Every structure is written in C-alpha cells, then in structure tokens.
Amino acid sequence: MAATKTANVNARIDKDIKAQAEAILSQIGLPRSVAIDAFYRQIIIHGGMPFSLTIHDPKLPAYNEMSPAAFDRMIATGLAQARADDSFDLEKVFGELEADPEE
Numbered sequence: 001m002a003a004t005k006t007a008n009v010n011a012r013i014d015k016d017i018k019a020q021a022e023a024i025l026s027q028i029g030l031p032r033s034v035a036i037d038a039f040y041r042q043i044i045i046h047g048g049m050p051f052s053l054t055i056h057d058p059k060l061p062a063y064n065e066m067s068p069a070a071f072d073r074m075i076a077t078g079l080a081q082a083r084a085d086d087s088f089d090l091e092k093v094f095g096e097l098e099a100d101p102e103e
Helices: 015-027 032-046 068-083 090-098
Strands: none
Touching: 015 032
C-alpha cells in the first residue's frame, strides 16, 4: 500500500516560469504534485540536485564572432584534449544514444 502523503511544499516562483512549466506538465498529463514528488525523489537518488548547476554558453561562437586570441585558445584546448586522448569513440556514443533505455 502506498504511503499517505501528509506533507506540503509551498514555494514562491516567477509566474511566467510557473505557467510555462505547468503548460508542459499539462501536455504530458502530469499533475504538478507528481512532478514535484518526482523531483524530490531524484534529489534523494542522486544525493543532491539531479542535474548540473553550471553556467555555460550553449552556443559555440562562429569563427567570425571570435577574436584571433579566442580562436587560438579554443584550438589549443581541442589540441590538448586530442593529445591527452580526452575524447569519446563516435561509434560507441551513437550506439549508446540509439540503445533501448530499458535494456
């Protein structure tokens, strides 16, 4: 038998964030309470936040948007990674992406 839910969670968040998230939850048929419960369970499973809290620019700059020094730094980083064999086998990566997650 499932445990009776007896605790409440109250949080103040930006109304636009709430509306956007709830629209997505509605589209997938997931009640807000179930989504919050799932998030808390993931925190427990991971022993922390279930995603990385980092600041990054997801867009790589185009060559014409970079200074010569920035371009040289990017190339030097890639070269150092290649020399250190800090890479992933392309076939293996695509194999994992295409694999059935239930396996």
